[in-house]
Amino acid sequence: MTTSALILIGIDLAAALVLSLGLYYRRHHRRDLVVAFLGVNVGVMTVAAVLGTAEVALGLGLGLFGVLSIIRLRSSEISQREVAYYFAALAIGLVSGLPQTNPWPVAALIALVLVVLWAADHPAFLARTRHQLVRLDRAIADETELRAELAQRLGGTVASLIVQEVDLVNDTTLVDVRYRVARAGGARTAGRTATALTSPALEGAAR
Incomplete structure (x- = not known):
């Protein structure tokens, strides 16, 4: 060799x-x-x-x-x-x-x-971008209303969303959403998001 x-x-x-x-x-x-x-x-x-x-x-x-x-x-x-x-x-x-x-x-x-x-792959690169699979406790068919609801609950600006399921019987909406948080990488913002996602009103699975 x-x-x-x-x-x-x-x-x-x-x-x-x-x-x-x-x-x-x-x-x-x-x-x-x-x-x-x-x-x-x-x-x-x-x-x-x-x-x-x-x-x-x-x-x-x-x-x-x-x-x-x-x-x-x-x-x-x-x-x-x-x-x-x-x-x-x-x-x-x-x-x-x-x-x-x-x-x-x-x-x-x-x-x-x-x-x-x-x-x-550095944590600071696109640090404000988030991706969540969210289940809302309301059946929302209107995209504009859905964007406003997600922005309020997630505390950020919704960049894109794909509705996976609108359940009119159980009154829920499952949506794949990509958004930007209001402040870059702040611990308080992350904490509020985590609290929202574990509440009965909103279920999310982070990816």
């Missing part, structure tokens, strides 16, 4: 640890996905290193992306954020496993992936 390959293996392992522990686990605390990210990364790197040619690795990469999509459909539901971490772990492992005479351009690309994920 060449010196460049050994350097890339070291870079890959360091990047995988930063991705799974330094970024994901520190922010979201799901141990099972840390294991998944590390396994995907190291497994892809190993297969790519063994196959060894760029032509084979290209087909391998496309195939692995497809296999990952199938696995996701047959496993427990994960968010789009976690899909991004999966693909980052896969991409880092793939480029690290390819034979390279100079490992440093690859290291720069890996660093770029980590920086983009750090910034895109």
Whole structure:
């Protein structure tokens, strides 16, 4: 095994640890996905290193992306954020496993992936945006009235909504709503929202 390959293996392992522990686990605390990210990364790197040619690795990469999509459909539901971490772990492992005479351009690309994920998943990025699945204790068919009701109860500006169900028998409305809170990331706003969502008048499931 060449010196460049050994350097890339070291870079890959360091990047995988930063991705799974330094970024994901520190922010979201799901141990099972840390294991998944590390396994995907190291497994892809190993297969790519063994196959060894760029032509084979290209087909391998496309195939692995497809296999990952199938696995996701047959496993427990994960968010789009976690899909991004999966693909980052896969991409880092793939480029690290390819034979390279100079490992440093690859290291720069890996660093770029980590920086983009750090910034895109930072709590301060679009911090005022919220997504809730809300059940109101009223059957509201009029969208304008529904927007006003949701804005009042959630304490923010409704950006978009999709009515999932209007139950005229039980007098309830189930709606998928995206909104912006009145003040950026304030603890008091979050507390009022949480209280509203757990009250009998309003049920919500945060995503």
